[in-house]
Amino acid sequence: MKLDPKIPAGPLAEKWTNHKENMALVSPNNKRKFTILVVGTGLAGASAAASLAELGYNVHTFSILDSARRAHSIAAQGGINAAKNYQNDGDSVYRLFYDTIKGGDYRSREANVYRLAEVSNAIIDQAVAQGVPFGREYGGLLDNRSFGGAQVSRTFYSRGQTGQQLLLGAYQAMMKEVHSGKIKDHQRQEMLDLVLVDGVARGIITRDLVSGEIQKWYGDAVVLCTGGYGNVFYLSTNAKNCNVTAAWRCHKRGAAFANPCFVQIHPTCIPVSGDYQSKLTLMSESLRNDGRVWVPRKKGDKRSPNDIPEEERYYFLEERYPSFGNLVPRDVASRNAKLVTDEGLGVGETGLAVYLDFRDAIKRDGESVIRAKYGNLFDMYLNITDENPYELPMKIFPAVHYTMGGLWVDYNLMSNVPGLFVAGEANFSDHGANRLGASALMQGLSDGYFIIPYTVGDYLAGAKLPKVDTEHEAFSEAAEASKGQLDKLLAVKGKKTIIEFHRELGKILWDKVGITRSKEGLEEAIDEIRALRDQFWKDVRVPGDANYYNKYLEFANRLADYFELAELMALDAIDREESCGSHLRDEFQTEEGEAIRNDKEFAFVSAWEYLGVNGKLETKLHKESLIFEFVEMKQRSYK
Amino acid sequence: MSEMTIHLKIWRQKTNKDAGHFEDYTLPDVNEHMSFLEMLDVLNENLMKEGKDPVEFDHDCREGICGSCNMVINGRAHGPKLKTAACQLHMRTYNDGDTIVIEPPRAAAFPIIKDLVVDRSAFDRIIQAGGYVSVKTGAAPEANLIPVEQDTSNDSFDYATCIGCGACVAACPNSSASLFTGAKLSHLNRLPQGNPERAKRTVAMVQQMEEEGFGDCSNYAECEAVCPVGISISAIAEMRREYVKALF
Ligand SMILES: Cc1cc2nc3c(=O)[nH]c(=O)nc-3n(C[C@H](O)[C@H](O)[C@H](O)COP(=O)(O)OP(=O)(O)OC[C@H]3O[C@@H](n4cnc5c(N)ncnc54)[C@H](O)[C@@H]3O)c2cc1C
Ligand code: FES
Numbered sequence: 052m053k054l055d056p057k058i059p060a061g062p063l064a065e066k067w068t069n070h071k072e073n074m075a076l077v078s079p080n081n082k083r084k085f086t087i088l089v090v091g092t093g094l095a096g097a098s099a100a101a102s103l104a105e106l107g108y109n110v111h112t113f114s115i116l117d118s119a120r121r122a123h124s125i126a127a128q129g130g131i132n133a134a135k136n137y138q139n140d141g142d143s144v145y146r147l148f149y150d151t152i153k154g155g156d157y158r159s160r161e162a163n164v165y166r167l168a169e170v171s172n173a174i175i176d177q178a179v180a181q182g183v184p185f186g187r188e189y190g191g192l193l194d195n196r197s198f199g200g201a202q203v204s205r206t207f208y209s210r211g212q213t214g215q216q217l218l219l220g221a222y223q224a225m226m227k228e229v230h231s232g233k234i235k236d237h238q239r240q241e242m243l244d245l246v247l248v249d250g251v252a253r254g255i256i257t258r259d260l261v262s263g264e265i266q267k268w269y270g271d272a273v274v275l276c277t278g279g280y281g282n283v284f285y286l287s288t289n290a291k292n293c294n295v296t297a298a299w300r301c302h303k304r305g306a307a308f309a310n311p312c313f314v315q316i317h318p319t320c321i322p323v324s325g326d327y328q329s330k331l332t333l334m335s336e337s338l339r340n341d342g343r344v345w346v347p348r349k350k351g352d353k354r355s356p357n358d359i360p361e362e363e364r365y366y367f368l369e370e371r372y373p374s375f376g377n378l379v380p381r382d383v384a385s386r387n388a389k390l391v392t393d394e395g396l397g398v399g400e401t402g403l404a405v406y407l408d409f410r411d412a413i414k415r416d417g418e419s420v421i422r423a424k425y426g427n428l429f430d431m432y433l434n435i436t437d438e439n440p441y442e443l444p445m446k447i448f449p450a451v452h453y454t455m456g457g458l459w460v461d462y463n464l465m466s467n468v469p470g471l472f473v474a475g476e477a478n479f480s481d482h483g484a485n486r487l488g489a490s491a492l493m494q495g496l497s498d499g500y501f502i503i504p505y506t507v508g509d510y511l512a513g514a515k516l517p518k519v520d521t522e523h524e525a526f527s528e529a530a531e532a533s534k535g536q537l538d539k540l541l542a543v544k545g546k547k548t549i550i551e552f553h554r555e556l557g558k559i560l561w562d563k564v565g566i567t568r569s570k571e572g573l574e575e576a577i578d579e580i581r582a583l584r585d586q587f588w589k590d591v592r593v594p595g596d597a598n599y600y601n602k603y604l605e606f607a608n609r610l611a612d613y614f615e616l617a618e619l620m621a622l623d624a625i626d627r628e629e630s631c632g633s634h635l636r637d638e639f640q641t642e643e644g645e646a647i648r649n650d651k652e653f654a655f656v657s658a659w660e661y662l663g664v665n666g667k668l669e670t671k672l673h674k675e676s677l678i679f680e681f682v683e684m685k686q687r688s689y690k
Numbered sequence: 691m692s693e694m695t696i697h698l699k700i701w702r703q704k705t706n707k708d709a710g711h712f713e714d715y716t717l718p719d720v721n722e723h724m725s726f727l728e729m730l731d732v733l734n735e736n737l738m739k740e741g742k743d744p745v746e747f748d749h750d751c752r753e754g755i756c757g758s759c760n761m762v763i764n765g766r767a768h769g770p771k772l773k774t775a776a777c778q779l780h781m782r783t784y785n786d787g788d789t790i791v792i793e794p795p796r797a798a799a800f801p802i803i804k805d806l807v808v809d810r811s812a813f814d815r816i817i818q819a820g821g822y823v824s825v826k827t828g829a830a831p832e833a834n835l836i837p838v839e840q841d842t843s844n845d846s847f848d849y850a851t852c853i854g855c856g857a858c859v860a861a862c863p864n865s866s867a868s869l870f871t872g873a874k875l876s877h878l879n880r881l882p883q884g885n886p887e888r889a890k891r892t893v894a895m896v897q898q899m900e901e902e903g904f905g906d907c908s909n910y911a912e913c914e915a916v917c918p919v920g921i922s923i924s925a926i927a928e929m930r931r932e933y934v935k936a937l938f
Contacts (some may be wrong), residue, residue: 101827105826117758117811118814118854119814135834176831180829180836180883181823181883182850187840188840189840190837191839209847216847223821224822224825226814226817290751291749291750291751325723327724327731327732329727329752332753434780500827500828504827595743600807601746603738
């Protein structure tokens with residue numbers, strides 16, 4: 052396997068411009084001869100599909116849900132970053148780049164992250180022109196809020212529904228191209244395999260989720276925008292249909308999987324309430340602008356939080372990190388919440404929660420100001436927990452939220468499989484070991500609107516693509532394999548349900564591949580994952596059959612992939628003998644629990660090659676060295 | 691924490707071609723903190739253990755934002771709670787021994803796929819007809835060159851929060867999609883960005899809505915009452931005004 056990141060030469064600030072100027076172009080007449088398959092229609096997929104179609108390519112789009120407007124991106128709450136410097140507070144492209152590299156704990160590529168910061172402003176322009184109703188000031192100009200890991204205010208927002216509004220913008224742009232005939236949209240179609248002809252991505256296999264029919268699609272390039280794999284933990288803030296299947300099947304066909312152990316655990320989510328829990332709800336990071344995080348100083352203090360006097364409250368983030376306070380990055384906030392609950396200071400029935408308190412903000416600004424900023428989040432909290440956050444502090448706890456890892460891509464967002472591009476959360480590209488808040492929306496839209504349309508064109512202009520169609524044997528082989536796996540799942544006819552297996556897998560990961568990890572725990576996790584995987588294939592009960600709408604068959608098929616991915620995550624976490632960003636190894640931390648990074652030995656991207664599963668996952672590690680030419684790697688400090 | 695016994699009557703229909711019917715189920719240990727969909731998850735776990743087909747229903751975000759869920763609960767789209775999608779409903783709303791009837795939203799334009807799952811692609815086609823601003827990627831001017839009055843922006847946002855679930859159609863005696871269509875028009879038409887295509891957009895979307903087989907609006911206002919995000923029926927009045935203006 053060859054991993055060439057293809058980073059253009061030249062000064063950081065000129066790389067992307069120079070690269071674009073040197074790209075080969077496809078003439079307008081030739082564009083219509085190319086077919087591009089865009090899989091997944093969240094922010095990354097919808098924006099890529101619309102932009103490619105506008106250029107004149109024939110685009111097919113695929114997604115699991117019944118409309119592109121429902122993709123998981125819709126749930127993003129807090130906002131999207133851009134380096135506009137509208138607040139005149141010293142922001143710049145360089146500062147956004149620097150914060151993102153630092154936030155990611157120096158485990159991402161400089162060139163990619165710089166480009167992300169560079170195109171961020173164009174995203175805001177595009178969204179505003181589409182009619183995305185961002186929050187505005189009295190004068191009618193755009194407003195900003197602050198997010199973690201930054202000391203400037205650069206986050207654009209639409210109340211607590213920023214993802215919804217941005218996705219609707221991209222979805223509408225996509226619908227415009229469906230109307231023009233350039234996009235053929237196939238919803239309720241799940242990608243089950245990638246088809247390679249002579250080592251080049253030339254098509255995909257899907258299952259029509261309504262009829263159950265297995266279908267074959269050819270294309271000149273495949274753009275995978277299928278999102279993250281947080282649901283491997285079963286409980287996460289991700290939507291129920293988020294999954295790793297498309298990415299994993301590409302991995303099995305040769306695409307390297309990068310940094311699988313980098314999983315973001317978000318500090319502010321509503322805690323688990325019972326064993327029927329099906330997902331966790333995020334309370335946006337923006338709440339940490341005004342909410343203060345604390346626990347009682349005394350263990351087992353059962354008083355109502357409002358009766359606990361100021362001096363008996365432990366504002367642990369403010370005390371430990373005076374300069375960033377409650378706005379430390381997510382990994383730091385989550386780890387500290389775990390530390391205080393491990394010490395027995397947690398609150399609530401389970402002791403697995405900390406307070407997020409708005410008392411002082413309400414006193415300072417008045418309830419109406421707080422309501423205007425966060426009203427819908429407060430309502431959501433009240434609705435779920437039956438407690439009023441205007442009167443009592445919220446109870447929050449960390450939950451799995453986002454995956455920085457994903458398919459390996461080069462600077463052009465192409466995987467090591469020629470013709471397979473990967474965008475959005477599905478790739479590993481920009482966030483290193485930890486993503487800053489409001490940067491996923493930025494990355495998804497940057498990839499989709501402003502990078503993929505260029506780099507796919509450059510690829511098509513230069514690629515030698517012999518004519519193939521779905522009659523080619525590679526298509527029937529892949530289709531048979533997809534069908535075979537579904538039949539195999541249905542044939543087990545065991546006793547344990549899919550959800551029971553998934554919960555167990557999730558618990559192993561949460562306990563041993565979660566907020567903190569140790570060699571010993573990871574090794575146990577691997578044994579447990581293997582044993583459970585064996586049991587899954589012997590004892591799972593999948594209802595119904597494959598010839599009609601069958602959601603649990605979809606879930607079972609995705610769980611089969613999670614069982615393999617889980618092992619890779621643990622292997623990756625064992626291999627990385629350092630702590631960085633979201634990855635905290637017990638063995639590599641200071642006495643105060645701060646991460647110790649090892650830049651000498653671990654300043655690389657782990658890219659794993661799939662070799663097979665035979666009781667255990669056979670895999671091979673490749674390393675892409677991270678070379679820092681423009682920033683100095685420093686120990687992150689938010690003190 | 692109290693546990694309740696809940697009786698369920700659920701619409702079962704294997705495919706679009708099969709006839710459907712209600713089936714009865716009883717769940718003996720429903721926890722009040724469960725969400726409504728978690729209650730259905732538990733039912734499905736039980737059914738699968740008995741070797742039966744689980745109940746299919748659309749869901750994804752379970753946070754009231756994606757618009758996937760849209761079941762009709764005791765005759766009301768999304769159930770009894772005001773401005774609350776079915777996925778945000780909690781079992782504490784119900785009492786021990788209650789019977790809950792669950793069925794798909796019924797409308798000619800939303801054919802049933804299986805059990806509670808329906809085909810809502812008609813909504814996508816209404817948007818395709820004109821629910822956008824025609825701005826190509828890269829053609830946008832600097833964002834702050836388009837100032838928008840704060841009130842206008844806020845109003846626009848209120849209409850833009852429609853989640854496209856289809857509850858409005860399910861609740862309407864005429865199965866009209868006027869609230870859905872009106873909300874998109876009210877979002878875009880009042881913004882300076884949306885102004886150039888205003889007339890064209892209005893006519894195209896209204897015509898598509900009719901073509902899809904949705905009924906007319908006779909001002910029952912049931913749609914507004916069930917809307918999980920509280921889209922105001924003023925969207926429909928605006929749509930009518932804009933439509934008349936666009937035609938003449
Ligand atoms: C609750 C929540 C709040 C968030 N808030 C913020 C925020 O404020 N700011 C921020 O920057 N980020 C936020 N994020 C993160 C951000 O929303 C996501 O990272 C981002 O939206 C991912 O976009 P995407 O396009 O890559 O993937 P997604 O939106 O997940 O889309 C994936 C698409 O792929 C399809 N798909 C998946 N598998 C297949 C398959 N096998 N075949 C066919 N189709 C498939 C799906 O149907 C869907 O269309 C938040 C995340 C969560 C969970
Ligand atoms: S599941 Fe998303 S709105 Fe109910």
